[in-house]
Amino acid sequence: MKIKTIEKLLSIDRRIIFLLVAAVILIPIIKPLNLPVQVTPEVLGVYDAIDKLPEGSKILIAFDYEPASTPEMDPMAKALLRHCFKKKLRVVGISWLEQGRGNADNVLSFITNERAEKGHPLEYGVDYAYMGFKPGKNAMILKLGRDFKGACKTDYRGNDVYDMPILEGIETLGDFPYLACLHDDSMINSWITYGHEVVGIKIGSLCTAIMAPGIYANLNAGQLTGIVGGLKGGSEYEHLLGYRGLATFGMDSQTLIHFLIVGFILIGNFAYLAKERMIRKERLR
């Protein structure tokens, strides 16, 4: 290979790269590949913890993700809610992020409407409730650990939490048997430090793919029951529930884009090494 060809390869127009990326993302959307899904122990850790809860148990779900992460987070949030309501668990939602409120509202509305259409209507305040955005992060978690209702006072609709049947018997955060944290930032660390370590609540992390590697330390330390990371984790959760949803659908594009990037890295490095070798040979001459 001539040095000019290699240089051409190394300085390829980035618009060609962008076009290839667009193509590999779009093709599986137009014609799905229906790739198989293999369940990992990390996802099973969250699924099993929820699945083993007795009927009527109350589960706390933290909606701590921003609109930018909705394509990755919404499918797993929906799968999680479908699982909870299928198991007849009672869901209490909460958010530490201002914008998490809108996402929680959308996902809860979507799933409760879906249940109603299928003939299983859910009653707000009895089967599910949403506390809304609560500021204060660490201090708020500590306060929830001492007096859950006193810390929340009202839900996002302005209802008095002391009058809500779903919160009967809930005095502190520790009265919830499980916390599923949907997050796209390091909020899980606060839940672990001030929730799990102080009141002993069991936690499962459902997060963006970029956040997942960082919390394996907590999983190995037993501070988390499992991790559902990114679209891959979402697709595994959907598989466990027996349906192919948006996460599974998105994995087709993600598979192709991963292979494309791997291809780019390999071609770029082969070209780089070939060029270096040629330069070295030139110098020796």
Add this chain to the structure above:
Amino acid sequence: MDFFKRKFPIMVVLFTGFVMMIAYYVPHAPFGPIWEGASDWYMIISAFALVLAFTSLIRTHYRKIREGKQGWGYSAVMFVCLIVTSVVGVLPGDKNPLLGNQAGSIYMWIFDYMNTPAAATVFSLLAFYIASAAYRAFRVRTIDATIMLIAALIVMVGRVPWGEIFSEFMTSKISPHLAVLRLDKLTSFFLNYPTVAARRAVYLGIALATVSTSLRVILGIERTYMGSDE
């Protein structure tokens, strides 16, 4: 004056720091109620951080428009969005369903059809830049970079279905001895051991630094939070 400017804040920090430390471990009176009150203050102050951010945003963009700086038009757009979103979101929606921030309101329409798609689109552009950067900049220049590149390739392939299919094929069709090279197992190894080891070191470093900085602030050694004397 020097007492209120320098010594009084240090005394307040010293007192609050030690009381809160004791209250964390001793939830009984008088520490329990003090802790409760202080955490309420903390939450109120946190909420006021939003007010501060709002004021700062208005001041910055107002100045940009007034001085006609480059890109002042974007600041004007920001003002229009800020006013519209705030007004329709803050007004009570019990009489008019279009107001307030419940489902079906203008606020939620803006959130669903403008904020969410715009934020997700900007985030999605990362795929294009990552692909371009991977091709142009991810090079085996040093041993460190080579190790990182190999680990990245294995994790990228091992975390997607084709990687799992390929691993399955290797062990079932070629040789069961190749099980140690299964990409999904190698990915799991990278995530569970080297990543965890590095992460733990970072966590410990952060924890030690937080403790030492907090002690320096409480004991009045670290005083930069009070600003300069001028």
